Amino acid sequence: MMVSKFLVGALLALFGAVPVVLFLLLVVLATVAAFPGTIEIDGLGAVFWAVLLSLPCAALASAVLYPLRLLGLRNRYALGWLSMFLTAVLVMAWTPGLHTSSLWPAVCLATLEIPLGWWLQKRDEQRRTG
Numbered sequence: 001m002m003v004s005k006f007l008v009g010a011l012l013a014l015f016g017a018v019p020v021v022l023f024l025l026l027v028v029l030a031t032v033a034a035f036p037g038t039i040e041i042d043g044l045g046a047v048f049w050a051v052l053l054s055l056p057c058a059a060l061a062s063a064v065l066y067p068l069r070l071l072g073l074r075n076r077y078a079l080g081w082l083s084m085f086l087t088a089v090l091v092m093a094w095t096p097g098l099h100t101s102s103l104w105p106a107v108c109l110a111t112l113e114i115p116l117g118w119w120l121q122k123r124d125e126q127r128r129t130g
Contacts, residue, residue: 024051031105038102046097053091061086077114085110
């Protein structure tokens with residue numbers, strides 16, 4: 001029996017998307033747990049909406065910040081912080097059932113992205129050099 005290339009591609013995309021969705025779910029749940037008085041959710045549906053909206057919001061944040069790259073801002077940590085902050089703000093603003101009273105969760109997520117990015121970069125360099 002011949003399996004179509006489309007079906008194989010769809011299955012590979014699905015298996016590639018599952019770890020990403022699980023990671024985003026972990027980030028959303030950890031953020032809600034870390035800021036109990038600042039973030040309120042109406043139910044489990046709001047968590048899944050936040051996960052689903054995080055990738056489009058990240059794409060929009062990158063598109064909005066692209067002119068900064070053209071103007072000469074090349075610091076990857078500054079751009080990473082701005083991108084993560086804007087993504088978190090957009091997710092907090094657009095997720096139905098998610099209510100926030102402060103921007104501190106977005107600031108903290110963006111700030112945590114800097115050492116995480118540095119650590120991942122060092123780990124990749126160590127893997128390449130042996």
